[in-house]
Amino acid sequence: VTVKYYGKASHAAAYPWEGVNALDAAVLAYNNLSVLRQQMKPTWRVHGVIKNGGVKPNIIPSYTELEFYLRAPSMRDLSVLTEKVENCFKAAALATGCRVEIKGGENDYYNVLPNKSLEKAYKENGKKLGIEFISEDSILNGLSGSTDFGNVTFVVPGIHPYFYIGSDALNHTEQYTEAAGSQNAQFYALRTAKALAMTALDVIFKPDLLEQVREDFRQVKLKEEGQLNPAE
Numbered sequence: 001v002t003v004k005y006y007g008k009a010s011h012a013a014a015y016p017w018e019g020v021n022a023l024d025a026a027v028l029a030y031n032n033l034s035v036l037r038q039q040m041k042p043t044w045r046v047h048g049v050i051k052n053g054g055v056k057p058n059i060i061p062s063y064t065e066l067e068f069y070l071r072a073p074s075m076r077d078l079s080v081l082t083e084k085v086e087n088c089f090k091a092a093a094l095a096t097g098c099r100v101e102i103k104g105g106e107n108d109y110y111n112v113l114p115n116k117s118l119e120k121a122y123k124e125n126g127k128k129l130g131i132e133f134i135s136e137d138s139i140l141n142g143l144s145g146s147t148d149f150g151n152v153t154f155v156v157p158g159i160h161p162y163f164y165i166g167s168d169a170l171n172h173t174e175q176y177t178e179a180a181g182s183q184n185a186q187f188y189a190l191r192t193a194k195a196l197a198m199t200a201l202d203v204i205f206k207p208d209l210l211e212q213v214r215e216d217f218r219q220v221k222l223k224e225e226g227q228l229n230p231a232e
Contacts, residue, residue, distance in 0.1 A: 001037075001065075001082075001103065002065065002067050003065065005029075005093060005099070005221075007019065007025065007061065007063070007064075008060070008062055020060075020096065020170045021061075022060040022098050023054050023064050025092045025093055025095075025096040026092070028091070029091075029092035032088035038086060040081070043072065043073065044077065046068060046071075046081070046085060047068065048170070050064065051066060052065040054073055057125075068085070071195075075108075107151075109147060109148055111150050113150070114220060115153075115158065115217060115219065116208060118157060118158070119159055121202050122161060126195040128198075130191070131163070131191060145171075152219070157216065157217040161196075163203055165188050166179065166184040166187070169214055
């Protein structure tokens with residue numbers, strides 16, 4: 001979400017009372033979100049930056065701009081979080097007398113819908129190749145990013161496995177970039193690709209598995225749509 005505050009410029013020393021400070025609105029919005037965190041679910045994430053904070057210290061800023069990312073495990077949770085966050089932005093505008101413009105991103109990234117049958121087939125193939133899998137609890141309690149593959153799983157069945165690359169470096173770090181491009185990581189990447197390819201072949205040549213995957217997809221979609229539209 002991009003948030004823009006429009007105020008009124010004025011000389012900060014000579015006539016500060018004539019100005020409407022858009023930077024104050026940006027700072028209040030940031031602080032409002034910091035206060036909101038106390039009531040946020042552990043699985044919710046809100047993070048952002050002030051992209052434009054004014055021009056010169058002696059000019060009361062007439063324009064500021066912030067950019068934030070909002071993340072939640074499901075679309076239903078995301079809609080609740082979005083409303084709370086937008087209220088924080090609007091409150092800052094009201095307190096400072098600024099006009100606020102809130103614009104959502106061009107695309108929403110949906111949560112990844114699980115498919116137990118595909119997951120089971122993938123794990124069986126992975127174990128044949130020597131892949132070790134962590135527990136379900138570790139997956140559910142672990143932190144993750146966002147991906148447009150979630151949108152794909154609302155249309156067709158899919159899985160989104162993570163895999164070890166031979167390093168304990170955290171992603172989005174220089175150390176991870178180096179590790180991902182190392183020769184050592186190629187073994188793990190190719191092994192995972194083989195497990196995925198074997199799973200695809202299973203789906204093609206095992207009609208019963210294909211039907212199980214389809215049924216899992218139907219059931220998960222129905223459950224997800226019911227959460228998004230409880231009245232229906």
